[in-house]
Amino acid sequence: MKSFLISDNRDTWVGMRLAGINGIIIHEKDELLEALNAARKDEEIGLIIMTEKIVDLAKDEIMEFKLKVARPLIIEIPDRHGTMRSENAITNYIRESVGIRI
Template sequence: MKSFLISDNRDTWVGMRLAGIGGVIVHEKEELLEALQTAMKDEEIGLVIVTERTMDLAKEEIMDMKLKVARPLIMEIPDRHGTMRSENAITNYIRESVGIRI
C-alpha cells in the first residue's frame, strides 16, 4: 500500500517526497476535494496524509469521508511550523466522537 500527501505547504511536500511519499499541493477547497477523490479511486493508496491547514479547508467533508469509507485511512498531521491544535486535541476528538470524558 502507498501513502499520499495532500498539503498546502511546499516544504512538507518536499520532505514527504524525500521519504518516498507522493502527493500534491493544494490551496483551495475544490482542489483538496478533487485530490481526495483521486486518492480514493486509486486502489494502491492505503493512507492519505493531510496537513492541519489543508484539513481546515474542508473539515466537515473530510470527517464525513473518514466515517463512511474503510479505505484509505485519512490522517491529519502538522506541517513544518508545528501543530495549530490545542494540547488536548485528541481528548476533545474522542469526547466529541464517542460522547465520553476521559
Template sequence: MRMFLISDNVDTYTGMRLAGVEGVVIHSKEHLKEQLEKAVSDKTIGIILITEKFSREFPEIIDDVKLHRRLPLIIEIPDRHGTGRKPDFITSYINEAIGLKL
C-alpha cells in the same frame, strides 16, 4: 498499500517526497475535493496524510471521508508551522473520551 500526501505547502511536500511519499500541493477547496476523491478511489493507497490546516479549514470534507469509508485511513499531520493543537492535546482528549482527569 502506499501513502499519499495532500499538502497546503511545498515544504511539507518536499520533505515527504524525500521520504518516498508521493503527493500534491493544493490551495483551494475545489482542488482539495478533487484530489481527495482521486486518492480515495485509488485502491493502492492505504493512508492519506493531510496537513492540519485542511482539517481546520474544511472539516466537512475530511470528516465525510473519515465517517463513510474504512480505507484509506486519513492521518492529519502538522506542517512546517507546527501543530495547531494545544500542548496538552492528548490529556484533554483522554479527559473527554473517558471522563478521567489525569
C-alpha cells in the same frame, strides 16, 4: 499499500518526497475535495496524509469521510511550523467522533 500527501506547504511536500511519499500541493477547498476523491478511488493508496491547514479547509467533509470510509485511512500532521491544535485535540476528536468523554 501506498501513502499519499495532500499539503498546502511546499516544504512538507518536499520532505515527504524525500521519504518516498508522493503528493500534491493545493490551496483551495474544491481542489482538496477533488484530490481526496481521486485518492479514494486509487486502490493502491491506503493512507492519506494531510496537513492541519488542509484539513481546516473542509473539516466537515473530511470528518464525514473519516467516519464513513474504511480505506484509505486519513491522518492529520502539522507542517514544518508546528501544530496549530490545542493539547487536547485528540481527546476532542474522540468526543466528537464517538460521543464518549474521556
